[in-house]
């Protein structure tokens with residue numbers, strides 16, 4: 001017998017492995033989309049379309065498109081700015097609260113999140129909030145460390161031709177990712193220049 005579970009999904013590529021693994025465990029996941037953090041709106045819509053296409057055509061998993069309260073995100077999350085820990089905790093809390101509300105409303109008993117697959121997320125904070133919010137709502141939090149499966153998810157998403165974003169979602173993460181890419185590029189250039197200098201000695 002399978003156990004129905006509401007799986008908060010942050011995007012299509014991050015849903016691949018959690019869905020497979022939870023199904024293997026005997027859960028019957030329904031995906032819940034609630035991601036008011038994704039900016040700009042066109043990016044949000046592209047990620048949602050990618051998820052829906054894969055869910056309908058490949059995974060055959062139902063998707064509930066829940067609330068995307070952008071004003072609540074601006075009020076409750078944006079003031080943390082570049083304080084990443086504070087910002088991401090508030091962002092997880094907003095999305096996981098909405099997922100728990102939907103789970104209660106639709107009669108689910110178990111809840112989980114695909115955020116636990118990405119090595120770029122704050123795993124401990126995310127799990128802590130999932131447990132706290134699920135328990136407050138009388139739900140069973142299904143906490144799993146999906147991160148070892150992230151490389152498989154990346155390969156599979158590429159093979160399926162899914163759109164893969166290069167930043168987490170909010171405008172702050174887009175700026176942070178750009179800076180990190182520039183720093184990595186500068187470090188590569190410096191390493192090459194140092195190598196050339198050694199060779200010319």
Ligand code: SF4
Nearest residue numbers: 088091168169170173
């Ligand atoms: S980096 Fe990601 S999890 Fe953190 S606040 Fe931005 S969108 Fe939310």
